Amino acid sequence: xxxxxxxxxxxxxxxxxxxxxxxxxxxxxxxxxxxxxxxxxxxxxxxxxxxxxxxxxxxxxxxxxxxxxxxxxxxxxxxxxxxxxxxxxxxxxxxxxxxxxxxxxxxxxxxxxxxxxxxxxxxxxxxxxxxxxxxxxxxxxxxxxxxxxxxxxxxxxxxxxxxxxxxxxxxxxxxxxxxxxxxxxxxxxxxxxxxxxxxxxxxxxxxxxxxxxxxxxxxxxxxxxxxxxxxxxxxxxxxxxxxxxxxxxxxxxxxxxxxxxxxxxxxxxxxxxxxxxxxxxxxxxxxxxxxxxxxxxxxxxxxxxxxxxxxxxxxxxxxxxxxxxxxxxxxxxxxx
Numbered sequence: 001x002x003x004x005x006x007x008x009x010x011x012x013x014x015x016x017x018x019x020x021x022x023x024x025x026x027x028x029x030x031x032x033x034x035x036x037x038x039x040x041x042x043x044x045x046x047x048x049x050x051x052x053x054x055x056x057x058x059x060x061x062x063x064x065x066x067x068x069x070x071x072x073x074x075x076x077x078x079x080x081x082x083x084x085x086x087x088x089x090x091x092x093x094x095x096x097x098x099x100x101x102x103x104x105x106x107x108x109x110x111x112x113x114x115x116x117x118x119x120x121x122x123x124x125x126x127x128x129x130x131x132x133x134x135x136x137x138x139x140x141x142x143x144x145x146x147x148x149x150x151x152x153x154x155x156x157x158x159x160x161x162x163x164x165x166x167x168x169x170x171x172x173x174x175x176x177x178x179x180x181x182x183x184x185x186x187x188x189x190x191x192x193x194x195x196x197x198x199x200x201x202x203x204x205x206x207x208x209x210x211x212x213x214x215x216x217x218x219x220x221x222x223x224x225x226x227x228x229x230x231x232x233x234x235x236x237x238x239x240x241x242x243x244x245x246x247x248x249x250x251x252x253x254x255x256x257x258x259x260x261x262x263x264x265x266x267x268x269x270x271x272x273x274x275x276x277x278x279x280x281x282x283x284x285x286x287x288x289x290x291x292x293x294x295x296x297x298x299x300x301x302x303x304x305x306x307x308x309x310x311x312x313x314x315x316x317x318x319x320x321x322x323x324x325x326x327x328x329x330x331x332x333x334x335x336x
Contacts, residue, residue: 003100009049012318025073037098038064038122056095065098066121086121131167134246150177160192174298195306209237229254
């Protein structure tokens with residue numbers, strides 16, 4: 001099979017296209033013929049050695065993807081062969097990610113996709129599960145998502161044109177929330193609106209805090225935050241008492257300084273999150289709820305749905321990594 005591998009950490013140039021034996025699934029595992037591989041920021045950061053040390057002599061990158069199960073290991077029902085699936089966390093603690101013609105994962109990490117496209121499947125994984133976690137950690141909010149779960153709640157999705165922001169908008173809308181998204185300009189505003197945001201606020205113009213307060217006079221219940229250092233003052237200015245800021249990144253790297261008294265008075269809650277250590281219970285809940293949203297048609301992709309798709313062939317995976325690192329708007333996909 002064709003696969004992308006790297007043997008040393010470094011820039012995109014360490015990625016190589018090679019021929020490798022088709023892997024065999026072990027007990028409790030399935031083998032997936034990958035159709036589309038999704039690229040996330042964590043993929044290039046892991047390749048670069050910016051997160052954790054490389055665990056294996058050779059690594060095929062990428063956590064997310066979609067394809068068709070073509071073989072199962074012992075203990076897995078044979079009826080799963082031929083099933084269209086989305087794959088999550090493929091390269092987490094394993095050397096075999098989705099940037100290859102085949103990948104092997106535990107059966108629970110290959111989730112039935114139904115009639116949704118492989119593009120949708122490859123765009124789920126990290127973004128959708130991260131968004132799900134952000135929307136289910138509030139003290140006064142639901143622990144699971146379904147239609148009606150966020151009725152009466154106001155969600156602020158920072159950076160609504162990004163992959164996680166896009167998923168947060170879609171999942172919050174599906175669950176019944178009023179969704180506000182902050183963006184940096186009109187093009188991204190159009191994407192956040194297409195994703196389903198009820199209101200879009202340009203944080204670079206006018207008084208965004210006053211604008212958000214005008215839309216949500218009692219304040220925002222949950223903030224799904226991508227740039228905590230840069231956006232903290234705005235978040236706290238619009239946060240409802242007992243509200244939650246769920247942060248999954250700190251884009252821009254601006255230091256975070258907390259006014260303790262301000263947060264005491266708000267009884268605010270900060271939830272920091274990363275999927276690698278979120279725990280089995282949270283991952284399982286996310287998989288089940290995201291799968292239900294997919295079945296309802298609530299997580300479409302493409303520019304008309306607020307998430308442009310940027311495609312690369314397998315032999316240009318290095319360019320796909322560079323595109324993500326450079327902040328390309330939309331979802332970067334590698335077509336196998």
